Amino acid sequence: MRTGAVFTRLAHTKRYTAEHEVVNFDDETGVGIVSITDHAQSVLGDVVFVELPQVGTEVSQGDQLGAVESVKAASDIYAPVSGKVEEINETLAGEPGLLNKSPEDKGWLCKIKLSDPSEMDKLMTFEEYKSTYEE
Amino acid sequence: MVPFAGYSMPLSYGDVGQVASHHYVRTKVGLFDVGHMVQSNFRGKTATEFLEWLTPSSLSSLKPYSSTLSVLLNDKGGIIDDTIITKHAQDAFYVVTNAGRRDEDLSWFAQKLEEWNSGDRGKDGPVEHEVLEGWGLLALQGPEAASYLQGLTSFDLRQLTFGTSAFVPIEGFNLHVARGGYTGEDGFEISVPPSQTVEVAQLLSRPPVQLAGLGARDSLRLEAGMCLYGNDLDETTTPVEAGLSWVIGKERKENGGFIGAEIVLKQLKEGPSRRRVGLIVEGVPARQGAKIYTPLGHEEQQQLGVVTSGIPSPTLGKNIAMGYIQSGWHKKGTEVAVEVRKQLRKAVLTPMPFYKPNYWRG
Numbered sequence: 241m242r243t244g245a246v247f248t249r250l251a252h253t254k255r256y257t258a259e260h261e262v263v264n265f266d267d268e269t270g271v272g273i274v275s276i277t278d279h280a281q282s283v284l285g286d287v288v289f290v291e292l293p294q295v296g297t298e299v300s301q302g303d304q305l306g307a308v309e310s311v312k313a314a315s316d317i318y319a320p321v322s323g324k325v326e327e328i329n330e331t332l333a334g335e336p337g338l339l340n341k342s343p344e345d346k347g348w349l350c351k352i353k354l355s356d357p358s359e360m361d362k363l364m365t366f367e368e369y370k371s372t373y374e375e
Numbered sequence: 376m377v378p379f380a381g382y383s384m385p386l387s388y389g390d391v392g393q394v395a396s397h398h399y400v401r402t403k404v405g406l407f408d409v410g411h412m413v414q415s416n417f418r419g420k421t422a423t424e425f426l427e428w429l430t431p432s433s434l435s436s437l438k439p440y441s442s443t444l445s446v447l448l449n450d451k452g453g454i455i456d457d458t459i460i461t462k463h464a465q466d467a468f469y470v471v472t473n474a475g476r477r478d479e480d481l482s483w484f485a486q487k488l489e490e491w492n493s494g495d496r497g498k499d500g501p502v503e504h505e506v507l508e509g510w511g512l513l514a515l516q517g518p519e520a521a522s523y524l525q526g527l528t529s530f531d532l533r534q535l536t537f538g539t540s541a542f543v544p545i546e547g548f549n550l551h552v553a554r555g556g557y558t559g560e561d562g563f564e565i566s567v568p569p570s571q572t573v574e575v576a577q578l579l580s581r582p583p584v585q586l587a588g589l590g591a592r593d594s595l596r597l598e599a600g601m602c603l604y605g606n607d608l609d610e611t612t613t614p615v616e617a618g619l620s621w622v623i624g625k626e627r628k629e630n631g632g633f634i635g636a637e638i639v640l641k642q643l644k645e646g647p648s649r650r651r652v653g654l655i656v657e658g659v660p661a662r663q664g665a666k667i668y669t670p671l672g673h674e675e676q677q678q679l680g681v682v683t684s685g686i687p688s689p690t691l692g693k694n695i696a697m698g699y700i701q702s703g704w705h706k707k708g709t710e711v712a713v714e715v716r717k718q719l720r721k722a723v724l725t726p727m728p729f730y731k732p733n734y735w736r737g
Contacts, residue, residue: 285590286392288687291659291716307716309660311393311594311686312386316716340392 255360256369261320262344263352265360272321272352272360275344276308279373285310287339292328292350299325299352301359306349308339317349321359327351379589380474382411386590393590397689400558400595404517405587406580411474413481414507414566420500422466425491429484430460431614431633433624437462440540442553444622446614447472447483448635452642453610454617456480457602461540461553466500469540469551469566471512473604481506487634511572515579516562516587516595518733523584524552524563537561537734546578557592559599559732594686597695600653600727606663607651607683607697615642616699618651618727649680650705653727654713656694658720661685661713667700668712671719679704679711688729695729696722 253265260280263272281287289309299305299319306317328350332338338347354360364372376383387393399405417426423434432445439462447455456476461469472480484504492501515524525532530543540553548571556562567575580586593603602608608617613635620628620643627633631640654661665682669675685696696713704711707726712719 285387286394288394288689289660304716307659309687311397311689312590314660314662 253360254366255320255363256366257318257320257363258369258372259316259318259320261317262369263320263360263363264344265321265354265357267357270354270357271326272323272354273348274305274317274320274350274352275348276317276339277369278343279370280315281340281343281347284308284315285312285340287336290332290336290339290349292332293325295325295328297325299323319352320363321352321354322356323352323354325350326353377589380411380477382474384408384411385588387588388586391585393588393594394689396585396587396591397594399585400517400560400587400591401690402518404515404519404523404584405591406576406584407514407516407587407592408511408576409514409564410511410567410572412512413472413474413477414510414512415470415472415484416505416507417468417470417502418466418505419502420466421491421497422468422502423462424496425488425502426460426468426470427627428491428496428633429487430458431623431627431636431639432460433627434460434462434468435465436624439464442538442540442555444619446608446619446622447480448614448633448639449610450635451611452613452615452635452638454604454608454612454614455483455610457604457608457619459553459555471564475605507566509569511567511569511575513565513567513576513579514556514558514562515565515584516556516558517560519583520560520562521735524579527578533735533737535735536737545575548575550575554735557599557601558595559601559728559730560595561733561735593684594689597684597686597697598688598690598728598730599732600697600729602651602697603684612699613639613642613647615639616647616649616651646702648702649699650702651683651697652680652700652705653725653729654682654685654696654698654711654722655725655729656685656696656713656715656720656722658694659715660687660694661696661715661720661722665696665698666714667698667722668714668719670710671712671721673712676712676719682713690730693729695725697727700724 442461551566667680680700682698
């Protein structure tokens with residue numbers, strides 16, 4: 241393991257919600273990248289449509305942010321943290337399947353500039369999140 | 376796996392996703408296990424008359440070994456269930472009804488049989504109802520279904536056109552095969568005695584046949600414009616409102632004589648107040664329960680109806696939906712608005728089926 245890589249990662253914190261979102265927060269920029277979890281994409285099946293918020297939208301934790309739809313059903317996405325939507329993943333419009341192939345990386349949904357970074361501490365760690373769907 | 380009508384059923388099989396499975400049935404061949412559906416026989420000298428009392432179909436003029444879509448109606452003309460009725464003879468019918476309506480249907484049959492057999496009409500010859508408990512039902516569907524099945528039988532399947540059925544020898548089994556299905560593709564529904572279900576299912580699921588689940592079944596039927604009981608049909612909906620007037624026999628439209636006829640004939644004459652329609656919704660899929668409103672920019676926002684089924688169509692790449700709308704707004708090409716996630720979205724009334732079926736008509 242290279243020490244440099246560990247230090248880079250320290251600036252990033254990943255936290256999860258019970259609604260199957262994950263926020264990858266960079267405390268240098270104050271921006272969190274919002275995705276759905278790998279577990280969520282596997283339950284949803286083939287994602288065929290993603291509705292995302294407008295860039296510039298101010299959201300509060302728990303507000304509806306958009307939706308991810310498979311042929312069978314629509315799943316709402318809620319804002320895991322409060323802040324301003326800085327960027328959305330435009331490639332999802334033409335390639336919604338990225339959510340299945342790479343949910344937490346290439347299939348990211350949007351970037352939110354957190355208004356209150358301490359909200360991150362109230363979200364779940366991976367182990368806590370995992371225990372919500374594993375008996 | 377999901378719970379469905381008391382069964383645990385797969386939405387999809389293995390790692391084949393719903394969309395891939397849907398395309399596979401449209402282009403090749405898939406096998407659906409629909410053994411949860413309720414299969415029945417009605418036998419007896421007055422079986423035709425009895426079923427013509429329970430449904431608005433013309434069964435006396437139906438040819439032997441032919442099937443028709445039909446509806447069981449209550450006193451108000453509301454649909455208790457939709458069903459496929461196959462006539463074997465004047466005194467013998469094979470009927471398939473929905474698993475989700477099993478309790479309602481069976482108690483309705485029992486109640487009406489008792490009434491019939493103890494009344495004047497049943498005295499000429501009582502009718503017996505037998506539920507085929509434990510029987511399997513397999514739906515082989517897709518453009519390659521016929522060539523696959525032909526490889527297992529000496530019976531010339533070209534003779535078996537859409538809407539007809541026959542007992543077909545399949546590798547030593549003698550099975551009731553009805554040409555049709557719930558996908559809009561050519562295909563067969565094969566009824567299997569309890570002791571042969573596993574063997575026949577194995578026989579019918581060799582490559583290139585792919586097993587297909589409830590997920591693909593729903594998206595295929597919706598593209599084909601077919602109703603799902605519980606979504607698109609219920610006991611408060613009449614066949615006239617549901618766009619199913621075509622299942623009502625010609626002379627039955629004049630003479631009635633079936634349960635619910637009073638309201639159905641009145642609606643046929645005066646027109647229903649709401650109608651089932653197809654919609655294409657711009658931008659986002661509209662799901663069951665989405666409200667239909669007057670078009671964007673219309674002076675007064677007024678609710679016109681509701682969506683009963685909706686999906687992003689895998690074949691068409693558009694968001695298709697069916698629902699009920701006030702008469703007057705039901706013409707094709709009419710623009711309306713549908714509410715999804717608190718936003719009104721443009722939608723256009725579109726004739727169904729959304730996908731043109733490929734049936735074998737000989």
